[in-house]
Amino acid sequence: MARHSFIQMSKLPNVKGRISYITSPARQENLYAAYRTADNAFWGNLAKESQQEFKRSGADGKCVEARELIIALPEVYTQYEPQQVLEDFTEEFHRRYGVECVSALHHNKRKTNYHIHLIFSERTLLPEHKIKIATRSVFFDETGKRVRTKKEITDEDRKIRESCTVIKKGEVYESHLFTTKDDRFKSEPFLREVKAVYTDLINRHISTPEQHLKVFDKNSVYLPTKKIGKNNPKEDEIKADNAARQEWNRTADMALLSGISETKILEVKRTEIHEKTSQSIKSKGWLPNLFHSIVNKAKDLLQNLIREKDMPPKPTLDIDMAEFHTMQKLMIKVQDKAKEIRHLQDTVLPKLKQQLTDTKGIFKGKERKALTEQIQQTEKEISERMDKLPNMIKEDGYPDVQAFMTAYREAEAVVEQYNRRLAEWEQQVKEKRRPQKPPEKESVRNRLRQLQEQGRRQPRRKKSFDRDSR
Template structure:
């Protein structure tokens, strides 16, 4: 029924970005709950929403990092969906356990994100190493089949949007990288804090604790800003943006390939015409 009313309202909304959407409970995100006026469970719902938001923010980072959506769904279903269902059947609703399960799922996603960042660093190091020089055959003949030259390829609507979407993605990627770097700093500070034991290290512990709290605050704000980047361009969330960006990128690549083939055909046609002209000139001069 809710979806039917939404579809009815959307008939009168011309801008696709302004159309209403029903939350996909089978998707990668967790829904947050609305807090009604004078709700006796307001504080509990607020706390619950904070953990749901934490999961959703981690999902955003995973999508930007390149974690496949199917893998994110597996984590959500195995670490949250299935375990929450089993817990409710066994002992009813337990808010404390729900938070614990979400934190475990968040940690699982963060491990996937960290793994991708480490792979990027490794790939960058390998790429920096000089490649062996390839020996090419001099005057190697290249045969190109001459085909009728078609009209110059035209960009699709999404291909035309690619450069603008790529700019947005670059902003997301930079923010995501900055968050990861802050998290690495926090990890180092927390390890140092754990090792600062004894009565003579009280001052050091206090300073490290303050550093850790400052980094935690910075990270929380940076994660919140991540989703606001795409929302500022009219997208509901990072998932919606990434879906359009990936299709746009693929269509833009197809367009570039088509243009390259078109140019190759054009060059070959000119070469054929030049050879034909010289051939006729040679025969006429005999």
């Protein structure tokens, strides 16, 4: 599988505190750069007005003063000047969405996660401040709600209750510096767009196509893995969860190479993972071990489909078409590797496990230990070989197995259509009819080149980090 970009959005109930935390050298061990498009006064006024609006609304929960994006960067970005990287990423957002931002570029403590924190406002400043002057005394209760009379906020002694407010005639009782929140920032399409924008920006400055990131497609045959945050108490649980997901993804690659259609794999994923997980959560709540079991059963079902499905025959062509032959050679190469893995899975490993089961007795300890080590080594070899399969695809410029198989099937269909047309033409010649014009190889070659480029998606980028390269 190709590496996916990681871009996460969260709500901020205390924007001033969060800004102080991410931009403070005293509080961040590995802070490389900080940048802002608005001063502290802007963020202070934003927080104040957001809280006032939230209080007036009477809504439950916490007030959302701003939002934050966390953008993970590949380690290749450490070779670029940090301040320039940060300003480029921040100004991209500022120009595109027209809101103010504060950002910081960090490494985690172990220096394994190079990332940007980008805080942005959901409101913009009004061209002119809206100020309301009281034409008579205005009264607000403890919750900030406006009431009609003073009597409603007084106690038995006719004294104004604590936390209630009185705005006298002629005083300012309400002012607005900002627009209302832009609802697009809390929509799914916005987050999808941001992920695409920043993934493209990241890839612009990675010269090696094999290292390019892609946005995870939830409609693909793969399952996403989860990122483990700093000091996460569920680290072990997430690692086990990711291991189960990776096993499914490897098996999905094997299924694609075995000739099982994407539609069938997606059906197994939907019915055996998504639907059963949803049912499990509704009836029992979230149970990590149960989820692992669901994914493993789905993986076993997919492996059974692979065993039942014969490998497609190696295609042969009588015409010289270099573009398709290149794809064909790659297909044969990865299918041969997949056969070797299936041999280990279906023959070697079961045989070793059966030998271990048959080796009994108190004097067979060394033999059992040796067999156990062989089994572990074989399982490790299977995992390593399955991990190498997508890399073989990526070396030829395709982001993952699914993308290659899609391009290959389309190319195969083009070639088959060409062969049918050529056969019809030859038959007409044989029967001495006036033949139609023979199909042109050049047009077929052009179509195959288009399919290869669509599958590979290899934009040429400059290696140096240059803001003007866009």
